[in-house]
Amino acid sequence: AKQAGRGRLSFFTEEMNAANRARQRMEVELHHALERGEFQLHYQPKQDAGCGAITGAEALLRWNHPRRGMVSPAEFIPLAEETGLITMIGAWVLREACAQNRRWQLAGLPELAVAVNLSACQLQRDELLPLVRSVLDETGLAPHFLELEITETAIMKDADLAVPLLEELKGIGVGLSLDDFGTGYSSLNYLRRFPLDCLKIDRSFVSEIDAGGSEGAIITAMIAMARGLRLRVIAEGVETPEQTAFLRNQQCHELQGYHIARPMPADALEALLRRERAA
Ligand code: C2E
Ligand code: CA
Ligand code: CA
Ligand code: CA
Numbered sequence: 001a002k003q004a005g006r007g008r009l010s011f012f013t014e015e016m017n018a019a020n021r022a023r024q025r026m027e028v029e030l031h032h033a034l035e036r037g038e039f040q041l042h043y044q045p046k047q048d049a050g051c052g053a054i055t056g057a058e059a060l061l062r063w064n065h066p067r068r069g070m071v072s073p074a075e076f077i078p079l080a081e082e083t084g085l086i087t088m089i090g091a092w093v094l095r096e097a098c099a100q101n102r103r104w105q106l107a108g109l110p111e112l113a114v115a116v117n118l119s120a121c122q123l124q125r126d127e128l129l130p131l132v133r134s135v136l137d138e139t140g141l142a143p144h145f146l147e148l149e150i151t152e153t154a155i156m157k158d159a160d161l162a163v164p165l166l167e168e169l170k171g172i173g174v175g176l177s178l179d180d181f182g183t184g185y186s187s188l189n190y191l192r193r194f195p196l197d198c199l200k201i202d203r204s205f206v207s208e209i210d211a212g213g214s215e216g217a218i219i220t221a222m223i224a225m226a227r228g229l230r231l232r233v234i235a236e237g238v239e240t241p242e243q244t245a246f247l248r249n250q251q252c253h254e255l256q257g258y259h260i261a262r263p264m265p266a267d268a269l270e271a272l273l274r275r276e277r278a279a
Pocket of ligand 2: 058
């Protein structure tokens with residue numbers, strides 16, 4: 001029995017070593033990805049639920065890996081966070097998204113707010129505030145054309161620290177959205193204290209709409225609550241016409257999801273904006 005136990009142990013150790021090596025390799029590759037220009041941003045439109053106009057676009061990070069092709073952010077963002085590489089990557093994303101939005105404006109395209117996702121590790125006052133200020137300054141983008149998406153979980157990690165940080169960001173003039181709303185544990189009391197502009201209802205609630213369960217009721221309550229707090233509400237992950245109709249009916253302000261448009265490269269969004277301007 002002892003022998004078999006040892007056998008199992010060395011089997012596990014080998015597996016762990018292999019996993020570790022794969023991780024280390026990805027860490028090194030991630031390190032080089034920035035300087036090799038392997039990152040790119042895709043943009044997913046946000047649509048006004050009333051008039052159907054594009055009001056904004058969320059920047060979503062893509063890693064075009066030389067061997068593996070497009071690697072999903074779900075695969076590499078956690079590693080980037082663990083290794084601290086997210087600081088540099090996040091700064092690149094912010095700069096690129098703001099510069100792109102400014103280029104669209106200078107080209108005379110309809111104005112929109114670009115949204116950038118922030119990871120919990122980026123919520124550090126002494127790094128984030130100077131970064132946001134210098135990126136806006138360098139790119140010449142007016143602050144209200146930038147929106148920061150922060151997850152409910154990231155904010156609630158240290159809610160007492162988050163309040164003053166969000167207030168300072170608000171002071172700069174950028175928009176603030178609570179991402180993945182409904183999946184975390186924010187109390188109404190905190191929601192009231194955070195200087196937010198917008199709640200993004202998580203896809204998991206939207207996807208239940210067709211099922212005809214109680215989720216329709218939950219979304220209805222979320223929207224009513226957001227309105228009570230004078231917040232804009234956007235539903236993410238809208239995939240069907242039924243969901244779209246329901247959300248419009250509930251006076252949700254904005255919609256985002258595959259049914260509206262998938263995330264796309266910058267030039268594809270540009271073409272979409274040109275068509276919208278022409279229409
Ligand atoms: P998220 O911020 O909640 O972004 C929404 C995700 O849902 C995106 O996945 C988007 O492509 C996907 N999505 C949009 N519409 C639909 C839909 O109708 N149906 C379905 N099934 N999915 C939809 P993506 O691009 O793979 O990003 C995954 C997550 O990675 C993001 O979730 C965000 O948390 C993170 N992420 C992406 N870019 C960045 C970034 O630049 N910085 C940081 N810190 N995180 C990022
Ligand atoms: Ca987001
Ligand atoms: Ca989300
Ligand atoms: Ca999410």
